[in-house]
């Protein structure tokens with residue numbers, strides 16, 4: 378298969394695209410991938426580092442209010458469409474896949490106008506602006522949450538495929554997760570992580586909880602602060618407890634997140650779409666603290682969907698405190714039946730086969746052409 382992937386801005390748009398590319402190559406080694414992204418976005422570093430050919434297209438986003446910048450954005454969009462058409466005519470893909478972010482706009486639109494089959498993937502329960510615009514041009518919209526199906530009514534085909542990041546985590550080794558933390562297999566782990574960049578509000582609460590954690594002596598707490606917050610958080614923890622106990626493990630970032638997730642009993646997390654797909658695919662009970670700093674508060678919609686199914690408890694950031702979070706962790710970790718019930722509910726939502734479902738859709742689109 379010759380496939381163009383496009384998506385960018387945050388890891389939340391890039392990792393699903395890469396997971397789809399990985400599955401395409403697993404199914405057919407002779408496949409060729411071209412990734413089209415913005416020249417300065419995160420994708421311009423992540424994608425070439427994985428050995429995938431990358432071509433840039435300049436684009437900026439629309440402002441939600443009427444402004445002169447929007448005129449410039451439209452002109453840049455049209456230029457982006459011309460550039461995308463050149464790249465597509467040269468690469469001659471069988472199919473084009475967009476996973477959200479502004480850059481998808483010109484690329485998927487250009488592909489549709491050239492008659493190349495297109496699929497867009499929406500990660501969030503509340504769809505993004507670019508995907509809403511592209512939905513009427515794409516041949517297929519793949520969503521990750523059941524409740525976003527009605528949000529794409531003017532689409533040729535719509536399917537719930539889940540988020541392909543889920544496929545990566547179920548392939549990972551749980552034993553490696555314990556080993557990498559230096560813990561015996563089967564240790565009970567509470568993993569707390571504030572998304573790919575860390576979250577100050579969650580780090581503040583980690584510090585507040587340090588003196589309380591002795592109440593759960595058989596539990597290991599793995600606190601992931603985010604690279605930029607690590608030094609400050611460590612300093613504050615040491616001020617509270619000069620010799621941090623052996624059951625507290627503080628790390629700036631986890632490069633083997635799928636393995637550590639596999640080893641975790643409970644996860645306390647932001648509710649970014651990929652994180653939720655990973656947690657549910659593994660059937661891990663969770664406490665979700667949505668980031669209030671995202672468009673349309675979409676992390677709360679993501680979290681609500683998982684909490685309503687009984688797989689998670691949600692705490693709104695303004696109601697977050699060390700004491701409140703610890704009481705909830707304590708209640709869940711000391712109630713085996715509740716852990717089992719939450720785990721079963723999470724597994725029901727999880728879609729570990731997501732990447733194959735999407736690649737099947739791509740094969741259908743190509744056959745139909």
Ligand SMILES: CC(=O)N[C@H]1[C@@H](OP(=O)(O)OP(=O)(O)OC[C@H]2O[C@@H](n3ccc(=O)[nH]c3=O)[C@H](O)[C@@H]2O)O[C@H](CO)[C@@H](O)[C@@H]1O
Nearest residue numbers: 387388389390500572573601630631634649650651652671
């Ligand atoms: C702040 C922000 O705008 N977040 C948005 C961003 O997600 P953002 O990229 O912040 O978060 P996601 O939860 O979607 O993805 C994070 C990814 O990073 C990985 N990870 C994280 C920490 C770590 O130490 N190691 C590691 O590997 C996770 O396993 C996951 O695969 O795009 C998502 C998809 O549109 C949205 O739902 C989020 O609301």
